[in-house]
Amino acid sequence: MMQDALKKIRGAHWLSSDAVIQQLWPDFFRLKGDRLVADDPALTVGFGQFEGQTCLVAGVNRGQTLTERQTYRGGAVAPTGYRKFSRGLKLAMKRHWPVITLINMPGADASLAAEKQGQSQAIAAAIQLMGQLTVPNIAVFLGEGESGGALALANSNRVFMYQHSLFSVASPEAMQAILKRPVGEVDQLLPITAQALQQQGLVDAVLPDTDANTMVAALKTQLQTALMQLADQTPLQLQQQRLTKFQQLQTLV
Amino acid sequence: MGHMPAAGTWQACPQCGEHHHRLEWAPWQICPSCGYYQRLTAQQRLTQLVDQGTFQPLPDLAMTAATTGFPDYAAKLATAQTKTGLAEAIVVGQAAIDQQVCVIGIMDSHFMMGSLNQVVGQKICQLFEVGSQRQLPVVLVTASGGARMQEGLAALTQMSLTLAAKSAFDAQGGFSINVLTDPTMGGVTASFALQADILLAEPAATIGFAGRRVIEQTDQVQLPADFQSAEQLLTRGMLDAVVPRAQLKAQLAQLLRLGGKSA
Ligand SMILES: [Zn+2]
Numbered sequence: 202m203m204q205d206a207l208k209k210i211r212g213a214h215w216l217s218s219d220a221v222i223q224q225l226w227p228d229f230f231r232l233k234g235d236r237l238v239a240d241d242p243a244l245t246v247g248f249g250q251f252e253g254q255t256c257l258v259a260g261v262n263r264g265q266t267l268t269e270r271q272t273y274r275g276g277a278v279a280p281t282g283y284r285k286f287s288r289g290l291k292l293a294m295k296r297h298w299p300v301i302t303l304i305n306m307p308g309a310d311a312s313l314a315a316e317k318q319g320q321s322q323a324i325a326a327a328i329q330l331m332g333q334l335t336v337p338n339i340a341v342f343l344g345e346g347e348s349g350g351a352l353a354l355a356n357s358n359r360v361f362m363y364q365h366s367l368f369s370v371a372s373p374e375a376m377q378a379i380l381k382r383p384v385g386e387v388d389q390l391l392p393i394t395a396q397a398l399q400q401q402g403l404v405d406a407v408l409p410d411t412d413a414n415t416m417v418a419a420l421k422t423q424l425q426t427a428l429m430q431l432a433d434q435t436p437l438q439l440q441q442q443r444l445t446k447f448q449q450l451q452t453l454v
Numbered sequence: 455m456g457h458m459p460a461a462g463t464w465q466a467c468p469q470c471g472e473h474h475h476r477l478e479w480a481p482w483q484i485c486p487s488c489g490y491y492q493r494l495t496a497q498q499r500l501t502q503l504v505d506q507g508t509f510q511p512l513p514d515l516a517m518t519a520a521t522t523g524f525p526d527y528a529a530k531l532a533t534a535q536t537k538t539g540l541a542e543a544i545v546v547g548q549a550a551i552d553q554q555v556c557v558i559g560i561m562d563s564h565f566m567m568g569s570l571n572q573v574v575g576q577k578i579c580q581l582f583e584v585g586s587q588r589q590l591p592v593v594l595v596t597a598s599g600g601a602r603m604q605e606g607l608a609a610l611t612q613m614s615l616t617l618a619a620k621s622a623f624d625a626q627g628g629f630s631i632n633v634l635t636d637p638t639m640g641g642v643t644a645s646f647a648l649q650a651d652i653l654l655a656e657p658a659a660t661i662g663f664a665g666r667r668v669i670e671q672t673d674q675v676q677l678p679a680d681f682q683s684a685e686q687l688l689t690r691g692m693l694d695a696v697v698p699r700a701q702l703k704a705q706l707a708q709l710l711r712l713g714g715k716s717a
Contacts, residue, residue: 311664321643321663329617349644370610391606452520
């Protein structure tokens with residue numbers, strides 16, 4: 202079951218964030234660069250209009266061709282990507298734009314360059330900024346999202362997940378190695394699937410993953426509703442709501 | 455080796471292998487042969503850093519994480535508790551450091567590698583909340599391998615919950631100092647560990663996001679031995695100072711004197 206889901210969401214033909222952006226934000230402008238080191242092509246950050254309202258959108262790119270996969274490191278976002286994202290978030294706050302993130306990634310870039318450029322600091326800053334955003338944010342899991350690298354994009358007022366996506370502390374393969382359990386068993390031991398996380402109250406909507414057009418249409422409807430619901434919230438309410446939302450995962454007794 | 459005295463009296467250095475008597479490691483737990491810094495327990499760290507008799511634990515949160523899901527997790531937790539005498543991988547309290555009063559948290563790598571779970575996360579939030587209430591600076595000594603896998607997303611999201619507590623503390627004008635010790639890795643580094651006003655580290659401490667083996671696998675390279683060392687991070691602009699253990703208390707006291715007073 203889980204191996205099938207992983208194969209699907211990691212495949213070259215799976216719905217990409219660029220495809221979603223093209224359909225929902227056709228007049229999109231792409232920000233480039235973190236103003237320090239470089240531009241990270243693994244993370245698209247930019248803005249465009251959705252139903253007449255400008256939104257800040259960030260989407261992870263896994264790449265479809267072999268060359269793209271190499272350039273995008275399979276969607277492992279680099280510190281330059283997280284810093285570009287933080288730059289976008291500050292702009293969004295200033296201009297009162299809601300923030301939408303599109304997630305399908307293997308975790309943050311674990312390369313030598315990423316380490317040298319301060320991956321930990323870049324992720325921490327992005328997580329913190331997302332939590333403190335004074336505008337609404339909505340995270341959409343197109344596929345998998347793991348570790349702090351995904352949390353930086355997911356610390357949001359609303360979380361939507363497509364049916365076969367995963368949100369986990371680490372990749373099923375890493376969990377298998379550390380916990381010495383088969384990959385297929387990991388989702389039985391911890392809530393990581395869209396359905397399980399909806400039961401825990403973290404996920405607000407599980408979207409059907411059928412064909413690309415239906416998938417984008419379903420997302421459009423959910424975004425419209427959520428943006429309307431969140432529009433009147435004060436910055437303090439939005440910040441508090443994120444806390445309450447993620448505290449629901451706790452199993453403290 | 456039949457003459458080796460009882461365990462605990464003589465200890466082999468993990469770096470150079472030399473055996474040294476307990477009294478030779480004392481008082482800083484540094485290898486007399488090669489200068490290796492032993493990983494300290496929370497109790498040893500407290501003894502080295504705070505004025506005698508001043509440590510008062512913060513109110514007990516009296517919570518534990520439900521350990522269903524992972525059959526061996528409950529047993530692992532119990533073993534860690536017996537081994538360390540601690541309820542969890544962090545100790546939090548109020549104390550004086552050379553008469554400078556602060557709220558202090560000390561992570562203990564001997565407890566499941568100091569991993570960040572729900573209780574540890576909530577105690578770090580408590581540090582910042584109490585720091586705001588009492589208008590005291592926060593000192594946090596980190597030692598952790600990252601998020602605790604066995605608690606899944608509930609552990610991972612402590613990264614954002616602790617950062618939210620830190621943001622609230624900052625909004626009140628709070629002052630914070632982190633001391634990064636060996637090891638400080640993964641989800642801990644990518645959250646509260648690097649977000650203090652002042653970042654100090656112990657010499658040779660390993661501090662990073664991804665583990666050495668993961669990076670070597672990603673890049674197909676062999677990393678130099680000092681990669682991710684505190685000294686390397688200092689040269690890359692990631693830290694304010696690398697402070698020898700014997701000078702750490704004096705360094706913290708100076709910072710608390712300069713920055714810790716509430717206006
Ligand atoms: Zn030695």
